[in-house]
Amino acid sequence: MIGNLLKGLFGGENKAEKPAKTSSHPAVSYESFDIIPEPQQVSGQWQLRGRIEKDIDGERKSHLFIRADTLPTEEEAVNHMVRKAKMMIDQQGNRVFD
Template sequence: MVFGKIFGGLFGGGGDKKSAASPALASVEYKGFRITPKPQPNGPQWQVAGTISKDGEPGEPPREHQFIRADVMVTVEDAAEFSIRKARQIIDEQGERIFS
């Protein structure tokens, strides 16, 4: 049992510091869309992911597009920043079509 804790700590197992869902990160507005970075833990790194949303017509729910990229970063902050950049690129290239 003691060895499991020691070796688990040395080799990245046993703890749950990165096995939890990504931390809540602030959304940003871009061209009428709301971008929420949602990096996902991927081993010792963070995978680029997020949500692009836009309010619907009155009485309708907001429209949402989730994306996940193969790109991984060392820190959650770097992954969040890159997620925002990728979302802006998606919006610039596809605009409203991302919801169809």
């Protein structure tokens, strides 16, 4: 345990975390935004991660969405991420890119 902590502090490899993969989950269209789920496996759980994107004035805007929430399955993380992203869009609209 202490060895893992020291490796994490000093840049050693942490096998508990896998790098984010390219999303294999389809984008969800919502209110002219695209929600792209990209869950990340961390310590045997799935962390909420993905992007919210939209074309504005001919330019593709993107907001990386990462939450501390973890769930036991990848599918649960995808569903929860989409739900939270929809709430963020409803609350902030285009300001999500500010």
